[in-house]
Amino acid sequence: MNTRMDVVLWGNDYSLHCEVFEEIKKKTIDLERIFSRFDSQAETFYVNQNAFKKELKVSSVLFKVIESCIEFKNLTEGYFDVCYQGRMNEDLTERNDLQLNNNTSGIRFLNDNIKLDFGAIGKGIALAHVRNILKLYGIENALVSFGESSVLTVGRHPFGEYWPFSFQSQNGINEELQLTNDCISISGLHNGMAHIKNPKTGQLCQSKRTVCVVTDDPISAEVLSTALIAAPIEKHSQILENFKVRKVLYNSFSA
Amino acid sequence: MKGNRRDFIKKTAIAGAGLALAASPFGRTFAALASDKKVRLAVIGTGSRGRYLMELLLAQKVNPNYELVAVCDNYGPSLNEAVALAKRYKINPKTYTDYSQLINQSPVDGVIIATPLHQHAHITIDCLNKGIHVLCEKAMARTLDDTKAMYDAHINSGSILLIGHQRLHSNQYINALERIHNGEIGVIGQMKAYWHRNHNWRRDVPDNQPDLERKINWRLYKEYSAGLLTELMSHQLQVANWAMKKYPVSVMATGSIQYYKDGREVPDNMAAIFSYDDGTQFIYDSMTINKAEGCEEHIIGDYATMKLESNNILREDPIKPEPAPGIAQLINDIQNGLFKSAPIGGSSWAAETAVSYNGEEIYKGQDGDGTREEIVHFIDYIQQKSSPEWMTKEGYYTSIWSLLTEKSIESGERITCPDKYLIG
Numbered sequence A: 001m002n003t004r005m006d007v008v009l010w011g012n013d014y015s016l017h018c019e020v021f022e023e024i025k026k027k028t029i030d031l032e033r034i035f036s037r038f039d040s041q042a043e044t045f046y047v048n049q050n051a052f053k054k055e056l057k058v059s060s061v062l063f064k065v066i067e068s069c070i071e072f073k074n075l076t077e078g079y080f081d082v083c084y085q086g087r088m089n090e091d092l093t094e095r096n097d098l099q100l101n102n103n104t105s106g107i108r109f110l111n112d113n114i115k116l117d118f119g120a121i122g123k124g125i126a127l128a129h130v131r132n133i134l135k136l137y138g139i140e141n142a143l144v145s146f147g148e149s150s151v152l153t154v155g156r157h158p159f160g161e162y163w164p165f166s167f168q169s170q171n172g173i174n175e176e177l178q179l180t181n182d183c184i185s186i187s188g189l190h191n192g193m194a195h196i197k198n199p200k201t202g203q204l205c206q207s208k209r210t211v212c213v214v215t216d217d218p219i220s221a222e223v224l225s226t227a228l229i230a231a232p233i234e235k236h237s238q239i240l241e242n243f244k245v246r247k248v249l250y251n252s253f254s255a
Numbered sequence B: 001m002k003g004n005r006r007d008f009i010k011k012t013a014i015a016g017a018g019l020a021l022a023a024s025p026f027g028r029t030f031a032a033l034a035s036d037k038k039v040r041l042a043v044i045g046t047g048s049r050g051r052y053l054m055e056l057l058l059a060q061k062v063n064p065n066y067e068l069v070a071v072c073d074n075y076g077p078s079l080n081e082a083v084a085l086a087k088r089y090k091i092n093p094k095t096y097t098d099y100s101q102l103i104n105q106s107p108v109d110g111v112i113i114a115t116p117l118h119q120h121a122h123i124t125i126d127c128l129n130k131g132i133h134v135l136c137e138k139a140m141a142r143t144l145d146d147t148k149a150m151y152d153a154h155i156n157s158g159s160i161l162l163i164g165h166q167r168l169h170s171n172q173y174i175n176a177l178e179r180i181h182n183g184e185i186g187v188i189g190q191m192k193a194y195w196h197r198n199h200n201w202r203r204d205v206p207d208n209q210p211d212l213e214r215k216i217n218w219r220l221y222k223e224y225s226a227g228l229l230t231e232l233m234s235h236q237l238q239v240a241n242w243a244m245k246k247y248p249v250s251v252m253a254t255g256s257i258q259y260y261k262d263g264r265e266v267p268d269n270m271a272a273i274f275s276y277d278d279g280t281q282f283i284y285d286s287m288t289i290n291k292a293e294g295c296e297e298h299i300i301g302d303y304a305t306m307k308l309e310s311n312n313i314l315r316e317d318p319i320k321p322e323p324a325p326g327i328a329q330l331i332n333d334i335q336n337g338l339f340k341s342a343p344i345g346g347s348s349w350a351a352e353t354a355v356s357y358n359g360e361e362i363y364k365g366q367d368g369d370g371t372r373e374e375i376v377h378f379i380d381y382i383q384q385k386s387s388p389e390w391m392t393k394e395g396y397y398t399s400i401w402s403l404l405t406e407k408s409i410e411s412g413e414r415i416t417c418p419d420k421y422l423i424g
């Protein structure tokens, strides 16, 4: 995922925490082996190479995620799109690119320039699995972050009732976030560089906006923060209606 | 797999230690003991390379223990320029137009031979047989038999024969190769090299003497040279063999005169794949119409890639990114018993960004491509009266495989090395 993972666990059971950490690490590495489009050993890489030629049976983990991505595309008016790579203009947005076969867990690309890219959702998928691991081990308080752009909180900070964050705006106004069992996802320019593409135009989103989404579900947090960068501002309320969101914050940098 | 790989590294680290000694050809203390007499040197072939080597000898005073006593060239203008160059350094070497006169009349301990390829073998062999040590420019000879004959003359005479692959003497390359042998880049999976130029490779021929075309542009004619193979590729094939600590078992190559249809006989572009006995491939190509990619050797392992010309190592798992500032602050606060909110998404926020990683420098402190050190070492070896045999072998097999590549291009077949050219 090309990013740093931070895990904060607190309490007295050090060896349990080590075990949980190892489990999380292993899980994220396993997921990378499914969802990476860069790793030639990864399932997604293989699918990208071969799914146009014939229908491929894929793992149930991958199949489920692809199914939900299609659903997310509808919920975001087309602004979240795992197949954005193949799009060049408006006409292609409505095109159906993926054919799923529920009986066989099969997938086939209907166009030859289609590539699945889970970059915008991968950290959310990982956090969803991490949350299950924490539950399984009975961990009541934790914080897990992927590169500070995707954060999962469980329970509370050791010295307070919640996990305290402040979402910075360059104008000096800090919005305090009191997180307990929450997920946040932040998207925008990275080091001043655009990286999210508008699937309807194929263009990089150059807006100086940064958006921070707080929800109870890590995957929809990721989907939303990406879609809200890709979509023009007037579409936001319409998109947000389709999700259960706790908070959405924006800032824009003049730099 | 991981376990095996570690074992491999341990093993190669041990194997590498032996080679590390052999790979650093310095013998200074030894040399001081050996002799106080000045080493008498001559340069045969004072064209562009010959004069460059002369200039290194004269200008840089590479070592106080030698003198340049004679120069030889059978082409008047080259000889005149060599004399003029020597004059600038206030020395007056004897001049010859025929190398056999030089070696019969001038007492010399060593010669540097920088004649065209087809003029290497007989001059080298005559010198070696007279007990004169030889530093001969690469590649060794125009034919396989001549290459073998040069090597045999070295063995039979006991005189030193060093081939001008200067990377063998560059501290940058010595350091990189030691590290490769010690397992730093892991198991070598593939090697890739290229030399791309944008030049027709022609030198000007005097207007009134068109008959000098073949003498001056010898690189372009099959009688004298194998073109890109012996003149450029040989350097990089030597590096690949050095990295592998072995020689290829086969080569498959192709080449053509695709662009410069000006009467030349050697390909202006070529590609070759050399295979080693463990399945490693060395993929090579050269062209003369575009220099964007330049000259490079990639030694590719499962831990890292070394790009030897640009002195760069790219690790597969580069240095970890700095801790994210917000979370780092939060952890710090917890450790200090504080409940403070952690900033996130601010102006310095740089989440998700892939670490931009352009690799690291392999070695600092090498000036030049090793040619200067090559001359220093040659003088040292003459004083010690011995040189590392593996270096001679490295030159030998590199030349053999460069010429076998030509056979592959000509026949369209995969070529192996005939037994008679194997020297063990």
Ligand SMILES: NC(=O)c1ccc[n+]([C@@H]2O[C@H](COP(=O)([O-])OP(=O)(O)OC[C@H]3O[C@@H](n4cnc5c(N)ncnc54)[C@H](O)[C@@H]3O)[C@@H](O)[C@H]2O)c1
Pocket (backbone or CB within 6 Å): B044, B045, B046, B047, B048, B049, B050, B072, B073, B074, B075, B078, B097, B098, B099, B114, B115, B116, B117, B119, B137, B138, B139, B164, B165, B166, B215, B216, B230, B231
């Ligand atoms: N190691 C390197 O990086 C490097 C670089 C350039 C050239 N070289 C090698 O140096 C050699 C010379 O190349 P160059 O570019 O200087 O060529 P060049 O044509 O400029 O020089 C060759 C000289 O040798 C002379 N010569 C030819 N036959 C002779 C003979 N029988 N006796 C005396 N002199 C003779 C020619 O008159 C000419 O002056 C080649 O083997 C080439 O591969 C090596």
